[in-house]
Amino acid sequence: MTHKGIDMKRNAIVLVSGGLDSATCCAIARQEGFELFALSFSYGQRHGVELEAAQRVARFFSVKDHLVVSIDAPVFGASSLTSDTAVPKNRAIGGEGAEGSIPNTYVPARNTIFLAYALAYAETIASQDIFIGVNALDYSGYPDCRPKYLTAFAAMANLATKAGVEGKRMTIHAPLVALTKAQIVTKGTELGVDYGITHSCYDPSPEGLACGSCDSCVLRRKGFAEAGVQDPTSYALQNE
Amino acid sequence: MTHKGIDMKRNAIVLVSGGLDSATCCAIARQEGFELFALSFSYGQRHGVELEAAQRVARFFSVKDHLVVSIDAPVFGASSLTSDTAVPKNRAIGGEGAEGSIPNTYVPARNTIFLAYALAYAETIASQDIFIGVNALDYSGYPDCRPKYLTAFAAMANLATKAGVEGKRMTIHAPLVALTKAQIVTKGTELGVDYGITHSCYDPSPEGLACGSCDSCVLRRKGFAEAGVQDPTSYALQNE
Numbered sequence: 198m199t200h201k202g203i204d205m206k207r208n209a210i211v212l213v214s215g216g217l218d219s220a221t222c223c224a225i226a227r228q229e230g231f232e233l234f235a236l237s238f239s240y241g242q243r244h245g246v247e248l249e250a251a252q253r254v255a256r257f258f259s260v261k262d263h264l265v266v267s268i269d270a271p272v273f274g275a276s277s278l279t280s281d282t283a284v285p286k287n288r289a290i291g292g293e294g295a296e297g298s299i300p301n302t303y304v305p306a307r308n309t310i311f312l313a314y315a316l317a318y319a320e321t322i323a324s325q326d327i328f329i330g331v332n333a334l335d336y337s338g339y340p341d342c343r344p345k346y347l348t349a350f351a352a353m354a355n356l357a358t359k360a361g362v363e364g365k366r367m368t369i370h371a372p373l374v375a376l377t378k379a380q381i382v383t384k385g386t387e388l389g390v391d392y393g394i395t396h397s398c399y400d401p402s403p404e405g406l407a408c409g410s411c412d413s414c415v416l417r418r419k420g421f422a423e424a425g426v427q428d429p430t431s432y433a434l435q436n437e
Numbered sequence: 438m439t440h441k442g443i444d445m446k447r448n449a450i451v452l453v454s455g456g457l458d459s460a461t462c463c464a465i466a467r468q469e470g471f472e473l474f475a476l477s478f479s480y481g482q483r484h485g486v487e488l489e490a491a492q493r494v495a496r497f498f499s500v501k502d503h504l505v506v507s508i509d510a511p512v513f514g515a516s517s518l519t520s521d522t523a524v525p526k527n528r529a530i531g532g533e534g535a536e537g538s539i540p541n542t543y544v545p546a547r548n549t550i551f552l553a554y555a556l557a558y559a560e561t562i563a564s565q566d567i568f569i570g571v572n573a574l575d576y577s578g579y580p581d582c583r584p585k586y587l588t589a590f591a592a593m594a595n596l597a598t599k600a601g602v603e604g605k606r607m608t609i610h611a612p613l614v615a616l617t618k619a620q621i622v623t624k625g626t627e628l629g630v631d632y633g634i635t636h637s638c639y640d641p642s643p644e645g646l647a648c649g650s651c652d653s654c655v656l657r658r659k660g661f662a663e664a665g666v667q668d669p670t671s672y673a674l675q676n677e
Contacts, residue, residue, distance in 0.1 A: 269506045305560035306553055309597045313546060313553040320545035341597045349593035356586040357549045 206232040208261070208324035209370075210315045213237050215250025216397045217417055218330035218373055221385035223258045225372045226328045228388055233260040234322060236315055240268035240304075246405040250396035257394055266314050308341035312350055312369070319367065320358050328370045334377050347371050378420025386426050393429035406433045446472040448501070448564035449610075450555045453477050455490025456637045457657055458570035458613055461625035463498040465612045466568045468628055473500040474562060476555055480508035480544075486645040490636035497634055506554055548581035552590055552609070559607065560598050568610045574617050587611050618660025626666050633669035646673045 209231035213219045226233055235258075237251040248265065255263040308331065315327045331342040340346060351369045355361040373381050385392065397417045398407035407414050409432030421428035449471035453459045466473055475498075477491040488505065495503040548571065555567045571582040580586060591609045595601040613621050625632065637657045638647035647654050649672030661668035 266509045267507070304557075305599070306557035306594075306597055309556055309593070310550070310553040313550040316549055317544075317546035340599060340602045343596065346593070346596040349589070349596050353549070353586070353589035353593045354546075356583065356589050357546055357581045359545070359580060362580045 206230060207326060208232050208234055208319075208322050209326040209328055210234050210236055210319050210322075210324055211260075211328040212311055212315060212330065213251045213254050213260075213263075214330075215247045215252075215254055215395060216330070216413075217378075217385070217392055217395050217420070218332060218381060219251075220254045220257070220390050220392065220395045221373060221381050221388070222328050222330035223254060223260075224385055224388035224390045226326075226370070227258055231326060231328075233258055234318065234324065235260040235263040236311075236318055237263065237265045238268055238311060238314070239265055246396055246401050249405075250394065253394040257391060264318060268310065306341070308339075308346075309350070312354075316354050316358065316367065320360055323360075325360065325365050326368050326370060328372070330373050331371050332373045332378075332381070333375065342374075344371070344374055347374070377423070378416050379423035382420045382424040382426050386424070391429075397430075402433050406431060408433050446470060447566060448472050448474055448559075448562050449566040449568055450474050450476055450559050450562075450564055451500075451568040452551055452555060452570065453491045453494050453500075453503070454570075455487045455492075455494050455635060456570070456653075457618075457625070457632055457635050457660070458572060458621060459491075460494045460497070460630050460632065460635045461613060461621050461628070462568050462570035463494060463500075464625055464628035464630045466566075466610070467498055471566060471568075473498055474558065474564065475500040475503040476551075476558055477503065477505045478508055478551060478554075479505055486636055486641055489645075490634065493634040497631060504558060508550065546581070548579075548586075549590070552594075556594050556598065556607065560600055563600075565600065565605050566608050566610060568612070570613050571611050572613050572618075572621070573615065582614075584611070584614055587614070617663070618656050619663035622660045622664040622666050626664070631669075637670075642673050646671055648673050 207230070209226050211219070211223050211226050211233050213223065213235040214237065223233060223235075235251070235255040237248060239248055252263070308329070312327065312329065315329075319325065319327055331347070333343055347369050351367060354367045354369070358367065361367065376384065382392070396405075396407070397413045399411040399413045400408045402408070407430050409418070414432065417430065418428060418432070447470070449466050451459070451463050451466050451473050453463065453475040454477065463473060463475075475491070475495040477488060479488055492503070548569070552567065552569065555569075559565065559567055569587075571587070573583055587609050591607060594607045594609070598607065601607065616624065622632070636645075636647070637653045639651040639653045640648045642648070647670050649658070654672065657670065658668060658672070
């Protein structure tokens with residue numbers, strides 16, 4: 198892997214959930230010559246094992262700093278990811294993500310809160326680049342993963358900040374937005390990502406084992422299968 | 438004060454800092470017939486007495502609920518409001534807020550984070566209305582108090598949420614945005630606001646007494662004086 202000169206490196210914030218997408222996002226940002234600052238969130242998610250994965254990913258990519266922000270759970274009260282509602286299993290995943298069918302794993306305004314923190318962090322370290330691993334093809338129906346949402350966020354961000362007033366444009370990088378999960382796996386594998394350290398499952402076992410059947414596991418397994426890459430994940434449920 | 442029928446009441450989120458502006462904002466939202474849900478933030482600000490004022494304001498307006506969200510301080514590291522940097526005193530306040538002169542009390546992306554939480558809260562309680570007491574005339578140089586910023590936030594918000602996808606438009610109400618501080622005081626006084634319960638100072642004494650000379654105190658004093666309304670505040674410094 199080649200890097201631009203150390204002195205030329207610009208700082209980038211990378212949102213790191215510890216999943217397959219955010220790990221690939223880190224690899225792409227690093228390849229583009231950025232110095233990485235990881236940002237993760239703790240928000241009472243049942244999948245707390247995510248944070249351990251985020252720390253592994255941050256270490257793997259030798260990030261300059263890793264900020265973990267706690268978000269009060271009551272704000273996110275409505276989602277099955279943060280409550281006792283059942284996580285949907287074995288749903289048909291509509292590849293093109295038809296609008297209007299938003300699953301109950303949707304967390305209100307989640308990416309807006311995440312990106313708002315990223316914006317504050319970016320301004321604090323004089324960064325003009327934020328990487329987020331959202332995906333619009335396999336996006337499972339989340340409105341805040343669509344390109345037009347990200348464009349609107351960037352427009353708002355450039356009016357929100359001191360940097361923006363001074364003419365420094367903020368770029369929201371979403372390098373995975375138009376890729377299939379298989380393409381993401383292929384890309385990350387080319388860039389040397391160790392997917393064994395990542396975690397995608399919405400509903401892991403108490404030991405942290407991926408369930409194999411939630412939306413996130415189904416997409417992940419399908420991605421590895423289609424990419425023809427060995428999936429290093431141990432699933433509780435091994436049906437194919 | 439007249440209300441629309443109880444059954445007709447729509448829910449509104451009101452950002453409540455406990456200051457003069459947010460109290461006036463509550464009064465306006467209530468007059469417009471909304472059921473109020475207050476949202477306040479604790480972010481390691483030196484002016485922790487703000488939160489006590491926010492609670493007084495929430496009680497005064499009999500809000501339906503009052504959510505206080507903690508925000509991790511490191512994100513906001515760069516501002517004198519959250520660090521040991523000196524708060525500027527007795528600055529000349531440029532009424533029209535020339536762009537490019539942003540004071541060191543500016544907190545990176547603060548209103549973006551606040552509004553992102555408000556958006557999540559709104560979606561959780563099925564509200565389509567957020568009130569924020571920002572002001573573009575006396576705005577002290579903050580980029581995220583400008584009307585064009587608020588317009589961009591609303592555009593982003595309508596793409597971010599499930600409600601937006603379902604065609605429900607989110608409105609960001611900024612009823613004070615074009616008012617002078619004197620006009621705000623006049624308006625709030627007409628609506629029966631007890632400004633004695635509010636707190637504006639950036640740099641209060643350990644006992645919670647307003648300093649009288651920070652930007653916020655200077656604007657407040659000027660507002661009451663110009664409105665010809667008795668200022669109920671006790672200032673540590675009584676120079677006029």
